[in-house]
Amino acid sequence: MDPIRNPYAPGAGTPPPELAGRSDELNTGTVALQRIAARKPTQSLVLVGLRGVGKTVLLNKLNNSADELGFKSIFIEAHEGKTLPELMVPGLRSILYSLSTIEDAKDKARRGFRVLRSFLGGLNVKIGEIDIGLSVDPESGVADSGSIEADLPELISIVAEAAQAAGKPVSIFVDELQYLSPEEFSALIMSIHRINQKSLPLLLIGAGLPQIHGLAGNSKSYAERLFRFPEIGALDEKDAVDAIANPAKDEGVSFRRDAIERILYYTQRYPYFLQQWAYESWNASESEVIDSDTVERATILAVEELDRSFFKVRFDRCRPSEKKYMRALAELGEGTHRSGDIAEALGVRVTSAAPTRNALIRKGMIYSPAHGDTAFTVPLFDQYMRRVMPDFGN
Numbered sequence: 001m002d003p004i005r006n007p008y009a010p011g012a013g014t015p016p017p018e019l020a021g022r023s024d025e026l027n028t029g030t031v032a033l034q035r036i037a038a039r040k041p042t043q044s045l046v047l048v049g050l051r052g053v054g055k056t057v058l059l060n061k062l063n064n065s066a067d068e069l070g071f072k073s074i075f076i077e078a079h080e081g082k083t084l085p086e087l088m089v090p091g092l093r094s095i096l097y098s099l100s101t102i103e104d105a106k107d108k109a110r111r112g113f114r115v116l117r118s119f120l121g122g123l124n125v126k127i128g129e130i131d132i133g134l135s136v137d138p139e140s141g142v143a144d145s146g147s148i149e150a151d152l153p154e155l156i157s158i159v160a161e162a163a164q165a166a167g168k169p170v171s172i173f174v175d176e177l178q179y180l181s182p183e184e185f186s187a188l189i190m191s192i193h194r195i196n197q198k199s200l201p202l203l204l205i206g207a208g209l210p211q212i213h214g215l216a217g218n219s220k221s222y223a224e225r226l227f228r229f230p231e232i233g234a235l236d237e238k239d240a241v242d243a244i245a246n247p248a249k250d251e252g253v254s255f256r257r258d259a260i261e262r263i264l265y266y267t268q269r270y271p272y273f274l275q276q277w278a279y280e281s282w283n284a285s286e287s288e289v290i291d292s293d294t295v296e297r298a299t300i301l302a303v304e305e306l307d308r309s310f311f312k313v314r315f316d317r318c319r320p321s322e323k324k325y326m327r328a329l330a331e332l333g334e335g336t337h338r339s340g341d342i343a344e345a346l347g348v349r350v351t352s353a354a355p356t357r358n359a360l361i362r363k364g365m366i367y368s369p370a371h372g373d374t375a376f377t378v379p380l381f382d383q384y385m386r387r388v389m390p391d392f393g394n
Contacts, residue, residue: 001253001282001283001285001286001287001288003282003283005251006279006282006283007247007248007250007251007282008247008275008276008278008279008282009275009279010272010275010276010279010305011275012056012272012310013056013057013060014057014275015057015060015061016054016057016243016247016271016274016275017246017247017250018242018243018246018247019054019057019061020235020239020240020242020243020246021235021236021239021240021242021243022054022057022058022232024230025047025058025230025232026058026061026062028045028228028230029045029058029062029065029205030062030065032044032045032203032205032228033062033065033066033069033071033169033171033203034069036071036169036171036201036202036203037069037070037071037169037201039199039201041196041199042203043225043226043227043228044192044203044204044205044206044226044227044228045203045204045205045206045227045228045229045230046177046205046206046207046208046212046216046227046228046229046230047059047205047206047207047208047229047230047232048207048208048209048210048212048213048229048230048231048232049207049209049210049231049232049233050209050210050233050270050377050378050379051209051272051377051378051379052270052271052272052273052310052378052379053232053233053234053270053271053272054232054271054272055175055207055208055232056175056207057271058207058232059075059173059175059205059206059207060075062173062205063075063171063173066171066173069169070168070169071168071169071170071171072095072098072099072163072168072169072170072171073170073171073172073173074088074091074092074094074095074171074172074173075091075173075175076088076091076172076173076174076175077174077175077176078174078175078176078177078178078179078180079176079179080179080363083125083181083184084148084152084180084181084184084187084188085119085120085123085125085148085152086125088152088172089116089119089120089125091172092112092116092155092156092159093113093116095159095163095170096109096112096113096116096159096162097109099112099162099163099165099166099168100113102165102166102167102168104165104166104167105162105163105165105166105168107165108158108161108162108165108166109162109166110136111139111158111162112155112158112159112161112162113136114136114137114138114139114142115138115139115142115143115154115155115158116143116155117136117137117138117139118138118139118140118142118143118144118151119143119144119151119152119154119155121138121144122143122144122145122146122147122151123146123148123151124146142154142158143155143158148183148184148187149183149186149187149190151187152187152188152190152191153187153190153191153193153194154194156172156191156194156195156202157191157194157195157198157200159202160195160198160200160201160202161198161200163200163201163202164200164201168201169201169202169203170201170202170203171202171203171204171205172202172203172204172205173204173205173206174188174204174205174206174207175206175207175208176207176208176364177206177207177208177212177215178208178209178211178212178215178364179364180215182215185215185216188204188206189216189223189226189227191204192204192226192227193226196226204227209364209367209377210367210369210377211361211364211367211368211377212229213229214368216229234268234269234270234271234379235269235270235271235274236269237264237269240264240267240269240274241260241264243271243274243275243278244260244263244274244278245260247278248278248282248290252288253282253285253288253289253290254288254289254290255281255289255290256289256290256291256292258291258292259281259290259291259292259294259295261292262292262295262296262299263277263278263281263295266295266299266302268379268380270379270380272310273302273306273379273380276302276305276306276310277295277298277299277302279302280298280299280301280302280305281294281295281298283298283301284297284298284301303387306380306384307384307387307388310378311378311381311384311388312388314365314378314381315384315385315388317363317365318360318363318365319359321356322356322359322360322363322365323385323389324346325342325346325353325356325357325360326360326365326366326376326381326385327385327386327389327392328342328345328346328392329342329366329374329375329376329382329385330376330381330382330383330385330386330392331345331386331392332345333382334382334383335375336369336370336373336374336375337373337374337375338372338373338374339353339354339357339368339372339373339374340372342357342374357374364377365377365378365381
């Protein structure tokens with residue numbers, strides 16, 4: 001069929017044509033934003049789930065909702081290449097500039113710039129033109145201790161005070177939270193704690209892989225009282241069917257029931273893969289009724305595309321020893337496995353394999369659902385590992 005009419009949208013963070021099965025999460029986030037906008041207390045949110053479940057799409061939708069509600073917002077994606085201050089300062093600086101144009105907030109915003117300068121100096125953060133552009137003196141004794149756990153709460157609090165004076169709520173969106181260091185994550189938690197204590201109009205909405213639960217618990221014992229942690233997983237069958245069938249129906253195209261069942265089987269109902277399989281099935285079909293034979297042909301194309309993009313980009317970030325560990329995990333089959341069984345498959349002691357396992361957790365490739373257990377953070381990655389490294393154990 002005509003690829004230009006293809007309604008499906010495979011790709012990381014790309015909004016699908018039908019955002020099926022996520023109304024509860026969107027409603028939870030929207031209500032939280034509305035409560036902050038109405039100056040009502042609420043818990044911040046951290047969306048938790050594996051790769052490919054649509055966490056980034058939800059963050060972007062909620063960011064749009066924040067804009068519609070008049071929030072001053074920043075959106076950052078944590079990664080291994082930059083520290084949290086380097087990621088946050090440009091956005092906080094922009095918020096302060098916008099607040100400084102509002103008469104009632106001018107004094108608070110000016111103080112915010114001075115504290116931002118103190119924050120940069122205390123942590124010795126250099127961000128190119130950002131650092132040069134703050135042509136103000138630092139505010140001595142505020143956010144200048146050099147400890148992010150002490151300084152970030154003071155900075156965030158002062159930005160929120162300026163926002164309160166301006167009558168403008170603030171939202172901070174942070175994707176890939178698992179890449180933050182324990183100190184950085186603790187600083188965020190303490191910042192939200194300070195905001196709640198002062199009843200200031202600021203909300204944090206983040207997203208991360210399942211290991212974020214352990215990071216939150218290790219950081220501060222009160223994290224679960226400050227945040228809600230909605231679990232984002234594979235779609236249920238009805239929502240998965242809607243995600244496939246409805247966009248096609250809008251274009252006058254239909255999937256046979258057996259074709260849909262094959263897609264559900266291959267994708268395990270994960271949103272990212274549903275889009276990839278439906279997209280390839282559309283392009284492979286020679287008629288406006290897509291059947292199971294077409295899905296089988298499309299499966300070859302979908303797997304090839306995932307292997308050279310979605311899977312490969314993650315595989316290539318890993319060292320040979322880490323690839324070997326993941327191959328041993330894949331050898332045990334899909335799902336969760338004991339770290340001792342993985343070490344046994346590698347022919348090494350658990351203690352010898354532990355550094356490699358920890359490195360893979362830090363890279364977001366695997367996580368520990370329970371003590372001593374290990375699983376991939378990327379659905380279907382066990383299949384990819386068996387394809388890309390077929391000769392394990394030889």
